[in-house]
Amino acid sequence: SGKIKIDGRNIYDYNLQSFRKKVGVVLQDVFLFSGSILDNIRLFDKTISREKVIEAAKYVYAHHFIERLQDKYDTVILERGGTLSAGERQLIALARAVVFNADILVLDEATANVDTETEALIQKAMERISKEKTMITIAHRLSTIRNADRIMVIHKGMLVESGTHEELLSKGGIYSDLYRLQYELGDIA
Numbered sequence: 315s316g317k318i319k320i321d322g323r324n325i326y327d328y329n330l331q332s333f334r335k336k337v338g339v340v341l342q343d344v345f346l347f348s349g350s351i352l353d354n355i356r357l358f359d360k361t362i363s364r365e366k367v368i369e370a371a372k373y374v375y376a377h378h379f380i381e382r383l384q385d386k387y388d389t390v391i392l393e394r395g396g397t398l399s400a401g402e403r404q405l406i407a408l409a410r411a412v413v414f415n416a417d418i419l420v421l422d423e424a425t426a427n428v429d430t431e432t433e434a435l436i437q438k439a440m441e442r443i444s445k446e447k448t449m450i451t452i453a454h455r456l457s458t459i460r461n462a463d464r465i466m467v468i469h470k471g472m473l474v475e476s477g478t479h480e481e482l483l484s485k486g487g488i489y490s491d492l493y494r495l496q497y498e499l500g501d502i503a
Contacts, residue, residue, distance in 0.1 A: 320418070338416030342423035344403040351380055352387040355409045362413055370413040374439035376405035401432025408439050419443060421451045433457070456493050465489065 482489035
């Protein structure tokens, strides 16, 4: 029950095409197409300039690794991007969301399969993007959501806790238990 509103308007009041332009999604398993890095970021939309793609890649900290590739932005990758690490694929997906200027960015386990160094880059990019856009981050790795304005804890399909990182830790509930467990296992810096 209830309503989902964007900018005060019910989502059902939006044209589906205009609604989709407002939302960018970065999944755990990023899909890349056969083609260049450039085309994968701009999704083969030739109206998006090379400069805009490079600017977006710099914004999400992907530019550095792209510049190390043999043909840089013109490096051709195979479908699914098997020659790139999971983190590099995530950074390309983030650059894609930035280049298309989505108002809302949904990250679904975006840091689940990445190394610590790339996770730090993704978190820096998320922090930068969240200053200008609405971000909805779905994560089990609590270090990914630690700096969120609001964390909503879902347990068995129900919202059981809500608050900032500090508020949830002080409640001593599920979030606090999860945090302590991950901290003890060394997953949280």
